Amino acid sequence: MAVYQLPTGTYETRAVFAFKGGSFGDKRAFAATAVLVRHPQGDLLIDAGFGADIAAHVNAQPRFARAPYKTTSTVSAQLDAAGYDRSRLRGVLLTHAHWDHVSGLDQLELPIWINEAELRYAAGARDGRVFQTVSKGHEIHHYEFDGKPYLGFSSSYDVYGDGSVVVALAGGHTTGSVIVFVTLPTSKRYAFIGDLSWQLEGVTQLAERPFLMRRMADSDEGQVRDGLRRMASLASLMQVVPSHDLGSYDGIPLLAAR
Template structure:
């Protein structure tokens, strides 16, 4: 199939953001699993093996830190065993988010919560190493996670976690009709992008240097979806996406923003390049 029609590039001013001087982001990789490009995006090759990232991102902010997603957990083998056989893939496990935080000497008391881009297993598994940390979800995703078969692992790891339910106001943000400004300073803004799951979100982050990130979850599994303007293969979309039409609309919104910010699909390992890892020195600075 041909690429999606190219949308008009975003030409309006970017939203104001006033990140505090000591705000920062860190990449916490927890492992990878193997998938063929042909199964990730239309036009991909079966000969092209992709190592899908299972990662979290730590956003440090003086008003309290957030994790975006949780990656693989300590009991990831059991979590994979809960999946239908046809979706299981070879995987490699690194240190959990909890282990990385502890190894860096990070004060977990700084964590306001784990903000899930959505509740699928490879984003929620690591909640098992983050006991006591609240989970941030919107109403749509909370309902999806409670009822959908793909929420099985989430339902297994979430007991004992307080759920912080956030909502969206009527303020549009970069073409998305509603948003939630986490800190009130424009540095972390969540928008609803409910095509993959009904409560999937994109998290826009602006750091003090002025660099902007868009952590887009599974809007597309690889950056090829943005750069080539292609969706998931038809069958995979029907299996994985709650509303393919809405997902296409949001994908086009992000394609229009390409070049204005760093777009990070959750599973594209190369898109995390340049985001620093959490070190003891960085953790000490945050205390």
């Protein structure tokens, strides 16, 4: 097993909009990074980063939500540059269906792994418009939670049946948003928490999103708050990776070019 980061770009926001107590003068580059999990039973991508049609995906957002962005290389291009054998890939496991997590599906002809609650959310929410576009033609791989609690979260799904990749239902940000827990044979552990928090301060300082951003971005503020408390209690045991916190990916290697 191994874990790699595939950074596809960033977009700019200010800390004051990202978490309570953040400064207006503190500009943050929000990461748009996918993660490749290699496993003997087949590999998975966690989220898809920015795609080739990123300009259209940004323009599909409300005007107030369009932030300046920079792109690097799409996940698809990075896989090709590394000489990666795509036949190993089982699909793209989404933490949730917002545009900045699914944009790269426009170049990835892979099954989309998504639970039913998140699929319903994406089909009906305004925030699901990009997903509705980029998911066309993709096989949808439904997975469901078996009801077993995992590290304080009420429901989970063990992807490989060996405890190495466990998806826990977090909810709150979107109806079916998830956390992906990865444990390597070295005992190194990761928690890819999606947008439970946009920045690590959400976990390390229990600094939730500011009031207005919670109202606009979250489906259930209380559920997000509960998830942050659970992750704060686990932070000493694993590397917590909010999807948009650039520094949280430190130590995760890049997929080396061929």
